[in-house]
Amino acid sequence: EAQVTQNPRYLxxxxxxxxxxxxxxxxxxxxxxxxxxxxxxxxxQIYYSMNVEVTDKGDVPEGYKVSRKEKRNFPLILExxxxxxxxxxxxxxxxxxxxxxxFGPGTRLLVL
Amino acid sequence: xQRVTQPEKLLSVFKGAPVELKCNYSYSGSPELFWYVQYSRxxxxxxxxxxxxxxxxxxxxxxxxGETSFHLKKPFAQEEDSAMYYxxxxxxxxxxxxxxxxxxxxxxxxx
Numbered sequence: 001e002a003q004v005t006q007n008p009r010y011l012x013x014x015x016x017x018x019x020x021x022x023x024x025x026x027x028x029x030x031x032x033x034x035x036x037x038x039x040x041x042x043x044x045q046i047y048y049s050m051n052v053e054v055t056d057k058g059d060v061p062e063g064y065k066v067s068r069k070e071k072r073n074f075p076l077i078l079e080x081x082x083x084x085x086x087x088x089x090x091x092x093x094x095x096x097x098x099x100x101x102x103f104g105p106g107t108r109l110l111v112l
Numbered sequence: 113x114q115r116v117t118q119p120e121k122l123l124s125v126f127k128g129a130p131v132e133l134k135c136n137y138s139y140s141g142s143p144e145l146f147w148y149v150q151y152s153r154x155x156x157x158x159x160x161x162x163x164x165x166x167x168x169x170x171x172x173x174x175x176x177x178g179e180t181s182f183h184l185k186k187p188f189a190q191e192e193d194s195a196m197y198y199x200x201x202x203x204x205x206x207x208x209x210x211x212x213x214x215x216x217x218x219x220x221x222x223x
Contacts, residue, residue, distance in 0.1 A: 031208070033210075033211070035213070040121070040215065041215060042118075042198060042213050042214055042215035042216040043156075043198060043213040043216070044213070045210050045211060045212070045213070048208070048210055048211075050207060050208035054207060054208070055207075056205060056206075056207040056208065056210070058210050059210075059212070090155075090156065092156075096208075100158045100161070101148075101156075101158065101211065103155040103156040103157065104155065105155055106155070
């Protein structure tokens with residue numbers, strides 16, 4: 001089944017403890033992206049990647065890192081999480097030139 | 113910078129009534145716009161894109177470059193249309209493109 005998966009789905013952590021949220025897609029999509037969704041702010045793009053080893057900042061990249069070593073995976077790294085990064089995170093992927101983005105199920109993160 | 117504006121946080125209509133969800137954008141390039149929908153407890157999914165000029169689930173959206181708008185319309189709303197709707201603009205960058213989403217409009221269709 002073609003899909004985007006994220007792990008974990010729910011995570012509670014403490015300030016400063018490094019964490020990684022994984023994202024994987026099995027559709028051979030070149031484009032992958034991370035968003036955070038917050039009440040009243042909608043979806044905001046954190047980082048995106050056009051292909052392996054090609055990443056770029058979105059609107060809210062501060063406090064996040066990404067890597068794209070393989071086409072199928074696009075992990076989101078929070079080196080030192082802070083409470084303002086408490087949010088619902090979505091990963092998405094698409095073919096270049098076909099902007100229909102396929103979204104993952106979301107990861108709900110709580111930073112205490 | 114927010115390039116997509118959805119002025120209504122919440123829109124409530126009766127079943128069978130027409131519905132219009134507003135979206136305005138600002139962009140110096142040639143705009144490509146999309147509507148995404150998120151039903152309760154489901155993932156975001158593409159509803160329609162302006163390039164294809166299609167009608168999905170009875171919804172249509174026309175790009176009006178003069179008014180810089182891409183409003184989503186349906187002549188007769190159904191209860192199953194209740195969802196969160198996001199307008200999105202493709203923004204080109206040096207390395208490719210990003211998608212800029214509006215803050216979303218929650219549509220509630222009541223019987």
